Amino acid sequence: MVDPAAFGSHNPNADELLKPWVTEEVVVTNPDSWKDEDLLLCNHRILGFSFVQKTWAAFSVSDMSDVVWNDDAFDKLIIAEKKRRMVRLLVQSHRPNSDCSFDDIIKGKGRGLVGLLSGSPGVGKSLTAEAVAEVSRRPLYSVSAGELGTDVQRVDNRLGMILEIVRRWECVLLIDEADVFLYKRGESQVERNALVSIFLRRLEYFSGIIILTTNRQKDIDEAFKSRIHFKFHYPPLHTEARLKIWENMLASVTDKMPDWKLTDEDMRSLASKPLNGREIKNAVSCVASIIRANQEPLSMSLIMDILETLVEDEEPGDQ
Incomplete structure (x- = not known):
């Protein structure tokens, strides 16, 4: 920027x-x-x-160059069409400074759009945030809970600075693995309670789009639930979902090699393997790198060799 x-x-x-x-x-x-x-x-x-x-x-x-937005990013999300349409409408219509925007009884409160995405790693949570940024044509500011830290004062200062930047540039803010800030408060956990309270206060007066991801939806503090505008849970990927991800990922490789396509049987074989979206992306990235560096033709055997190196069986002693 x-x-x-x-x-x-x-x-x-x-x-x-x-x-x-x-x-x-x-x-x-x-x-x-x-x-x-x-x-x-x-x-x-x-x-x-x-x-x-x-x-x-x-x-x-x-x-320097102009930003090239990916208008098709939202269509590649593996979520129900009804949910996809609703989120698209919400993010495209969110204009907190417009005359018709909704405001709280207290001026400046409750003007943000908050989404909560839950599920195991590699099922599409971060990809959804990226697609939201693309379809709304806004920069994506991505930060993990680990980058913010756990010291109360540091988190407050760091979060305040990030929210100011996000407000200035009208970014979509993604806070990945935000469990530490969403966790239920308890009487004996003073420091954790302080982190949750700080996050709630900052969230209350934030007027932009913020997306939170978590692996522990059941442990979320009740105060957060009333501040969430849309909430998705991503179940583990099934065969059809993995097939769609393989198709989306391999399209960038096969489009440059129009004379070579994977057969339906090949695609079904790949989709049958219990991989998450991030593992599939890593495999396709390795395929593209080898093809580009060694001028090696794309083949099913190459993909299988890469999968064997990326996803090895557990050692007997690890079980």
């Missing part, structure tokens, strides 16, 4: 990088009329934030 002003707010001591941006204000008139020599006078770097690295940085202008 390109934002020199926000860079300055979060990095006030980065004098060398900030110097070109804190000189006298220049009034820009009709930049389309600028000549090449005018553009050469501009700084070759621009300040912003990397969502992948979670850090502020100076980026080369020559590496």
Whole structure:
């Protein structure tokens, strides 16, 4: 995200990088009329934030490009069509600052859109958050509970900073494995209770889209349940769901090799293997890497060899 002003707010001591941006204000008139020599006078770097690295940085202008949104991302989710349609409508219509947006009795409260996704790893929770960001055409800020930590003061400060960034850029916020913040409060767990209370307070006044993932839906504090707008539980993948994931993942490989396609029997064989979505993605990623590096043709035997290395049987002593 390109934002020199926000860079300055979060990095006030980065004098060398900030110097070109804190000189006298220049009034820009009709930049389309600028000549090449005018553009050469501009700084070759621009300040912003990397969502992948979670850090502020100076980026080369020559590496900048427009965002290409994936409008088909939502169609690849393995969820019921009715749920898919409802979530799409909710996220596309969510505009907390519009005149027709709903507000709480207390101004500024309850204007966010909160989703809770539960299920075992690799069933599509994170993919749903990514699809929500794509269909709403907003950046995705992804953070795990581990990145926030467990120290109460640090969590409050860190969460406040993240929510400010998310609000400024109208991001979709994904908090992965948020169990520690959602867990039921108890009388003897003072520190955990404080974490849950801080998270509740921040959530109450957050006006954007936030998606929480958990593996322990039954242990969620009652106070959170009333703040959730949509909730999905993802069961373990069945054969048809795995078949759809294999088809989606392999499409990017086979589309570049139109003369070679997997047979229906091959696809059924792959779908019969008890893999989760993340394991399937890893396998296809390895297939693509080998094909690209070694110019090796795509084959069912190659896929099976990779699966044998990625998913080994447990050692007798591990059971």
